[in-house]
Amino acid sequence: MQLATTKAKASLRRYNQLFLLVAVLIIATVISRGVFMRPANLMVVTASAAAFGLVSFGQALVVIGGGFDLAVGSLVAMSISAIVFFRSDFGIVGGTVAALAAVTVAGLISGIFVSRTKIPPFIVTLGMLSVADSMSWILAAGQPITVPEYNDAISPLFEFLPLGENIFPIIVLIVGFVATSLLLHRSKWGRYIYAIGDNEAAARIAGVPVMRTKLLCYGLSGLLCAVGAIIYLYQNISATPGEGADYLLLSFAATILGGVYMYGGEGTIPGVLVGVVCLASITSALTIAGVPPSIYQGVLGLIVLAVVLFQARIRG
Numbered sequence: 001m002q003l004a005t006t007k008a009k010a011s012l013r014r015y016n017q018l019f020l021l022v023a024v025l026i027i028a029t030v031i032s033r034g035v036f037m038r039p040a041n042l043m044v045v046t047a048s049a050a051a052f053g054l055v056s057f058g059q060a061l062v063v064i065g066g067g068f069d070l071a072v073g074s075l076v077a078m079s080i081s082a083i084v085f086f087r088s089d090f091g092i093v094g095g096t097v098a099a100l101a102a103v104t105v106a107g108l109i110s111g112i113f114v115s116r117t118k119i120p121p122f123i124v125t126l127g128m129l130s131v132a133d134s135m136s137w138i139l140a141a142g143q144p145i146t147v148p149e150y151n152d153a154i155s156p157l158f159e160f161l162p163l164g165e166n167i168f169p170i171i172v173l174i175v176g177f178v179a180t181s182l183l184l185h186r187s188k189w190g191r192y193i194y195a196i197g198d199n200e201a202a203a204r205i206a207g208v209p210v211m212r213t214k215l216l217c218y219g220l221s222g223l224l225c226a227v228g229a230i231i232y233l234y235q236n237i238s239a240t241p242g243e244g245a246d247y248l249l250l251s252f253a254a255t256i257l258g259g260v261y262m263y264g265g266e267g268t269i270p271g272v273l274v275g276v277v278c279l280a281s282i283t284s285a286l287t288i289a290g291v292p293p294s295i296y297q298g299v300l301g302l303i304v305l306a307v308v309l310f311q312a313r314i315r316g
Contacts, residue, residue, distance in 0.1 A: 045280045050170060051231040053228075055228045057180040059221060064261075065264060066196055066264030070122065072225050072248055074131075074245060081136040104219055108219045111215040111218030136242050137242065169235060181270065183220075198266075255267070279303075
């Protein structure tokens, strides 16, 4: 009996993302009365998940490495405002490059504090959250934000295709997925990330460059937040200062749903992609079913709690 239970838990740990994806797709199809599974809707759902999907990949690198980045939502908001701020002097290309650099530096600053001090990542990134949120309002001067340049320049390149402007976010999501997958699963830095997340003290003794690895994780998390902000502006054109704050919960929910162990050392980027698709599917199904958007955050919170409890059970 005990052997059977152990095997069942092992199977759940190995295939839980597959079970989860199938279950979510079935539930979404039932809730939407079949509308969800239409190919056109599936592509729209995937495109809508691109921005927070990129943020989730960065969050996953940090969490697998034993950390946590509370600032991701505010870094997205800061990126949006920084693009507008620098655009006035350097144009949209220069503004984009400057915003990418600024938010990457913000991520690196978090990484420095986490790796060089004994301050927990939760506290460090909570402080960065506050700073980035304030900067998003300061850089935008508290005014509504409008950035049509991305959509105007990129949409015509894809308008002749069946999916039209939805192609670009999907392409960027795929590129982000491939890049982070190669880093985590096919490079020495990926092995370092797993080692630190599993046991940082042992990793130090083994000669793992802990500081540089953590800097890489937090820096990439910041960079992916900035890229996510570009995708957001491409899709929505306009925003308000502070826009993107909900990406914190979305990215953490996708990371946990994707099988990343919240205490580090375990998880995959393909699993996180499954988590992203599941969240986007749930949101789409609720929208089609006419559920008020105000309920979404509560649903996501319950999902996170349920998955954490499930992780605890299959490890217990």
